Amino acid sequence: MRSLAVALLSTLHQLAIALWLGGMLALGALAAPAVFGAAKQAGDTHWGMPLYNFAGAAMGEAFRRYNGLAMAAGLIAAAAGLGYGYLAGLCPIRLRVRAGLTAAAWAVTAWQALVLYPQMLSVRDSGQMDAFDALHKTYASAGHAQALLLMGVLLLTGYLHFDRTPHSAPEPATRSTAEPLPVP
Numbered sequence: 001m002r003s004l005a006v007a008l009l010s011t012l013h014q015l016a017i018a019l020w021l022g023g024m025l026a027l028g029a030l031a032a033p034a035v036f037g038a039a040k041q042a043g044d045t046h047w048g049m050p051l052y053n054f055a056g057a058a059m060g061e062a063f064r065r066y067n068g069l070a071m072a073a074g075l076i077a078a079a080a081g082l083g084y085g086y087l088a089g090l091c092p093i094r095l096r097v098r099a100g101l102t103a104a105a106w107a108v109t110a111w112q113a114l115v116l117y118p119q120m121l122s123v124r125d126s127g128q129m130d131a132f133d134a135l136h137k138t139y140a141s142a143g144h145a146q147a148l149l150l151m152g153v154l155l156l157t158g159y160l161h162f163d164r165t166p167h168s169a170p171e172p173a174t175r176s177t178a179e180p181l182p183v184p
Helices: 002-041 048-089 092-125 129-162
Strands: none
Touching: 002 048, 002 092, 002 129, 048 092, 092 129
16 A cells, blocks of 8 residues: 555656646747747737737736646645655655755745736736836746756656665664673
């Protein structure tokens, strides 16, 4: 039963990280450049032009949905990662480091979703495109930092699984053979 729990939690952890990091890469590195590139190829090259505005609205909705997914995935990854790691007897120090990296990436996600994203919408809707561009650069930079943290989580996960050194409590000190054993 314990090995089934380890397998399920491990799978859940990996799936959550894959959705979190994969979603970030799919939207930020693939979808957004493609959508805005298509608008620019059609001749709409800046805010205020119909296709460019549509591209912004479409990607804005995609990132709104992704923000919720990323926040949920981060919580699941942290809980499942700790759960299966302790059940499998993986190094508790490395598990805590991995949980710390996951928590840091989640904090970035929360800041993006709950602070930056609403600010971006507000300034965009009020037509303050210089402020929007500055916030967008901050959002993208935070995403890069988050991606690096998640890659650290992945690398540490691999290391945890390949380094199978037992990590139990230290053995109690043994008695010296020179000392006599107590007689009951």
